[in-house]
Amino acid sequence: MDFLPQNISDYAEAHTTAEHDLLKKLNRDTHLKILQPRMLSGHLQGRFLAEISHLMRPRRILEIGTYTGYSALCLAEGLVDDGKLITIDINEELETFTRSFFEASAFAHKIEYIIGDAAEIIPTLNEVFDLVFIDADKMNYTKYYNLVFDLVRKGGYILSDNVLWSGKVANIQEGKKIDKDTRNLLDFNKMCHDDPRTENILLPIRDGIMISRKI
Numbered sequence: 001m002d003f004l005p006q007n008i009s010d011y012a013e014a015h016t017t018a019e020h021d022l023l024k025k026l027n028r029d030t031h032l033k034i035l036q037p038r039m040l041s042g043h044l045q046g047r048f049l050a051e052i053s054h055l056m057r058p059r060r061i062l063e064i065g066t067y068t069g070y071s072a073l074c075l076a077e078g079l080v081d082d083g084k085l086i087t088i089d090i091n092e093e094l095e096t097f098t099r100s101f102f103e104a105s106a107f108a109h110k111i112e113y114i115i116g117d118a119a120e121i122i123p124t125l126n127e128v129f130d131l132v133f134i135d136a137d138k139m140n141y142t143k144y145y146n147l148v149f150d151l152v153r154k155g156g157y158i159l160s161d162n163v164l165w166s167g168k169v170a171n172i173q174e175g176k177k178i179d180k181d182t183r184n185l186l187d188f189n190k191m192c193h194d195d196p197r198t199e200n201i202l203l204p205i206r207d208g209i210m211i212s213r214k215i
């Protein structure tokens with residue numbers, strides 16, 4: 001999932017503010033106790049998401065795909081005083097673990113954690129978002145993008161994670177079969193790039209983040 005040579009990525013992490021204690025514990029405990037820990041954003045991407053949030057000072061953030069809450073806690077850092085982050089995950093088995101970290105954080109009162117299918121929850125949200133982070137099942141990225149689009153303010157951002165899909169989207173070979181998730185992400189990236197309502201940059205950090213700004 002990491003495209004940078006190991007020494008470069010080690011050096012970048014070594015010169016990036018360390019994870020504070022709660023995130024370090026969340027990272028460690030997720031690896032010890034939870035399935036598929038590589039889904040967690042991790043140190044470098046986490047600091048990137050936090051920095052975006054500090055730059056923007058958002059009032060409303062929506063996250064689709066909480067997992068154990070690592071990216072939610074990073075994104076919450078820059079929220080204004082009366083700001084709120086809504087995060088949705090369909091996996092109720094993660095709820096107790098994840099909620100305990102939200103409650104231990106300084107952002108407990110700013111995080112609304114909803115268990116359910118994002119495709120069903122999003123249409124019920126009565127908010128205008130400054131920032132949306134799409135990071136759930138890759139099959140439904142286009143659906144999530146279309147569902148959230150009208151809820152994002154002009155000048156707001158949609159960040160979509162894992163759009164390089166371990167590099168697979170850039171390794172298409174004639175005559176070779178393309179797996180389903182890769183196909184979905186190819187279509188999603190093209191749709192984002194062709195959308196005249198946004199300006200976009202595909203940032204090759206970690207597994208690739210599509211940054212779309214609504215113009």
Ligand code: SAH
Nearest residue numbers: 040041065067070071089090091117118136
């Ligand atoms: N954002 C997290 C990682 C998310 S992993 C981080 O960076 O640390 C992807 C998550 O999407 C999983 O926890 C999975 O349960 C969730 N997910 C999958 N399908 C979903 C759906 N239909 N609605 C909401 N969440 C979903």
Ligand code: CA
Nearest residue numbers: 039135161162
């Ligand atoms: Ca991700």
